Amino acid sequence: FRELEAFMQFSQDLDPDTKRRIEFGQRLTAILKQKNNQPLSLAAQVVSIYAAVNGYLANVSVDRVPEFEEKLITYLETNAPAILESIMRARDLASQTEEELKAQITKFIDQHPDLVKTA
Numbered sequence: 001f002r003e004l005e006a007f008m009q010f011s012q013d014l015d016p017d018t019k020r021r022i023e024f025g026q027r028l029t030a031i032l033k034q035k036n037n038q039p040l041s042l043a044a045q046v047v048s049i050y051a052a053v054n055g056y057l058a059n060v061s062v063d064r065v066p067e068f069e070e071k072l073i074t075y076l077e078t079n080a081p082a083i084l085e086s087i088m089r090a091r092d093l094a095s096q097t098e099e100e101l102k103a104q105i106t107k108f109i110d111q112h113p114d115l116v117k118t119a
Contacts (some may be wrong), residue, residue, distance in 0.1 A: 027057045030065035043087040044073045059116045068115050080104045
């Protein structure tokens with residue numbers, strides 16, 4: 001990712017696949033950053049990384065990724081705390097919990113169209 005990002009600085013004519021990979025890397029890097037002295041819980045980290053790796057951030061601007069992450073975690077704490085509790089208890093993402101998480105992330109995105117850019 002870093003090599004592609006460096007290459008991007010010198011070339012404006014990138015093929016769509018390369019551009020997509022660079023943007024994916026930028027979003028993943030943004031999701032992995034944590035505020036100083038405010039570490040995320042294991043469950044919050046799992047949810048954030050899951051959302052990033054599975055394409056839920058594909059239409060979120062890189063600069064809005066931290067906001068998306070914060071609002072998603074708050075949404076889950078309020079509307080689906082059982083998902084976070086399950087992850088913390090099992091220290092894993094069980095298949096049933098994953099299905100519930102997918103549904104909740106989709107609901108969250110539907111309720112927050114302001115966070116998602118449209119093509």
